[in-house]
Amino acid sequence: MSTKMMLMANSLTHVRPLTCAAAAGSRLVPQPPDLIKWVKSEGGFVHKSVQIAQGDSFGLGLVASEDIPKGSDIIALPQHIPLKIGSLEAETSLDAGAHSALIKLAQHVPEELWAMKLGLKLLQERAKKGSFWWPYISNLPETYTVPIFFPGEDIKNLQYAPLLYQVNKRCRFLLEFDKILKHELENLKPDDHPFGGQHVDSSALGWAMSAVSSRAFRLYGSKRPDGTRSNVPMMLPLIDMCNHSFDPNAEIVQEEENRNRNMLVKVVAGRQIKQNDPFLLNYGCLSNDLFLLDYGFVIPSNPYDCIELKYDAALLDAASMAAGVSSPKFSSPSPWQQQILSHLNLDGQNSDLKVTLGGRELVEGRLLAALRVVLSNDEETVQQHDLEALKSLTVEVPLGTSTEVAALRTIVALCVIALGHFPTKIMEDESLLKQNVSPTTELALQFRIQKKSFIVDVMRDLSKRVKLLLAKESAP
Numbered sequence: 001m002s003t004k005m006m007l008m009a010n011s012l013t014h015v016r017p018l019t020c021a022a023a024a025g026s027r028l029v030p031q032p033p034d035l036i037k038w039v040k041s042e043g044g045f046v047h048k049s050v051q052i053a054q055g056d057s058f059g060l061g062l063v064a065s066e067d068i069p070k071g072s073d074i075i076a077l078p079q080h081i082p083l084k085i086g087s088l089e090a091e092t093s094l095d096a097g098a099h100s101a102l103i104k105l106a107q108h109v110p111e112e113l114w115a116m117k118l119g120l121k122l123l124q125e126r127a128k129k130g131s132f133w134w135p136y137i138s139n140l141p142e143t144y145t146v147p148i149f150f151p152g153e154d155i156k157n158l159q160y161a162p163l164l165y166q167v168n169k170r171c172r173f174l175l176e177f178d179k180i181l182k183h184e185l186e187n188l189k190p191d192d193h194p195f196g197g198q199h200v201d202s203s204a205l206g207w208a209m210s211a212v213s214s215r216a217f218r219l220y221g222s223k224r225p226d227g228t229r230s231n232v233p234m235m236l237p238l239i240d241m242c243n244h245s246f247d248p249n250a251e252i253v254q255e256e257e258n259r260n261r262n263m264l265v266k267v268v269a270g271r272q273i274k275q276n277d278p279f280l281l282n283y284g285c286l287s288n289d290l291f292l293l294d295y296g297f298v299i300p301s302n303p304y305d306c307i308e309l310k311y312d313a314a315l316l317d318a319a320s321m322a323a324g325v326s327s328p329k330f331s332s333p334s335p336w337q338q339q340i341l342s343h344l345n346l347d348g349q350n351s352d353l354k355v356t357l358g359g360r361e362l363v364e365g366r367l368l369a370a371l372r373v374v375l376s377n378d379e380e381t382v383q384q385h386d387l388e389a390l391k392s393l394t395v396e397v398p399l400g401t402s403t404e405v406a407a408l409r410t411i412v413a414l415c416v417i418a419l420g421h422f423p424t425k426i427m428e429d430e431s432l433l434k435q436n437v438s439p440t441t442e443l444a445l446q447f448r449i450q451k452k453s454f455i456v457d458v459m460r461d462l463s464k465r466v467k468l469l470l471a472k473e474s475a476p
């Protein structure tokens with residue numbers, strides 16, 4: 001199935017069509033209402049220094065027009081402003097039919113695509129004449145730089161199989177969901193139609209999913225009878241104008257109002273903010289795969305980036321041999337080794353063979369322990385260690401230097417194999433970047449450069465560790 005999905009004009013003549021052709025960077029309407037004024041008029045608080053400004057490369061953002069002390073409230077939204085499933089219409093019988101149709105549609109969406117569930121609500125409000133949230137929705141970007149909207153060639157240009165898999169999965173879901181929608185909505189009475197009778201195609205669904213994935217926050221929802229609070233994705237008007245940084249100067253805080261026990265969602269200055277500084281939030285410690293998939297950008301030298309590998313016995317034997325191990329036993333482990341592999345969930349029927357390099361640990365603990373155990377022939381020494389020690393890179397040489405060196409060198413060889421799967425070299429990508437390429441090609445190039453640089457960094461780090469171990473061993 002083609003993975004190419006472009007935003008297309010549709011033939012609807014409704015006052016608020018759900019899709020239309022757009023210039024990059026533009027908002028849903030050319031001159032949307034003033035968002036700051038709207039939030040204030042709805043009882044929200046906006047610090048007098050907050051301004052919406054166009055940045056050089058991150059689109060719009062919030063900027064401080066004067067110094068702000070640490071701990072100051074910057075924005076506070078009362079409970080009725082965030083857009084979430086179940087807001088407003090659940091309380092009125094007027095929209096009950098449309099609301100229950102929407103909930104029924106949301107049940108077709110897999111949990112991992114939660115952004116699509118809230119996206120249905122966003123589409124409903126976008127289609128509704130006189131929607132309470134229209135001042136917010138009209139300020140949303142008309143297009144998104146997430147890969148589901150890349151031309152097919154640029155999806156291929158990403159060159160990294162785990163991301164290609166996710167992009168294809170999302171595209172396939174949108175095309176299938178489009179058909180489900182047609183089927184579920186065809187016989188509905190006009191009053192019960194969740195989108196005011198408008199046809200919603202895969203392009204509109206993609207717009208809504210991307211709007212939510214790139215802007216929604218998962219926060220505490222209403223209180224359950226047992227006093228705990230549910231975890232609810234919601235769109236936060238104005239707050240979602242803050243761009244991302246791993247070194248943020250502001251944070252989101254939820255607070256219960258004394259008067260009516262409603263939850264306020266606030267942005268608070270996490271440190272002193274200087275005049276002309278942008279207000280920045282941390283969207284999460286995410287890999288570049290997730291930043292690109294959900295937000296449409298890539299972070300250079302992202303400390304939370306990672307690569308996915310498959311625990312594959314034949315590949316590990318090949319990598320180990322390339323690393324100088326004479327007869328590795330990944331394809332034929334001893335029964336005691338196999339038992340440990342199954343404790344690591346790397347052997348047996350329901351095993352999880354996806355392992356990662358990077359992220360919080362340089363090498364995923366399960367992979368490290370498996371390599372240490374299979375490359376060691378000394379059952380007695382292995383049994384002296386618990387699994388947690390074998391999984392930890394900070395526990396140095398638990399099974400002796402030669403096993404450790406063999407394990408680390410095997411990972412370096414795995415990295416070489418992983419690099420070999422990319423059809424181009426970093427230098428070639430960098431020279432392509434200097435040519436006049438489209439924004440989506442540029443993003444794809446940046447993504448694959450970062451992925452390859454990340455693998456090179458892991459190789460460097462592990463090779464350094466090997467050198468140190470060997471130097472320590474040969475020291476008198």
Ligand SMILES: C[S@@+](CC[C@H](N)C(=O)[O-])C[C@H]1O[C@@H](n2cnc3c(N)ncnc32)[C@H](O)[C@@H]1O
Nearest residue numbers: 058059060214215240241242243244295296297
């Ligand atoms: C929550 S919105 C922030 C407001 C947005 N800039 C706008 O114009 O509406 C998130 C989007 O802002 C952009 N963005 C935010 N932080 C970024 C960063 N550190 N690097 C690149 N783009 C960023 C991306 O387009 C992302 O999808």
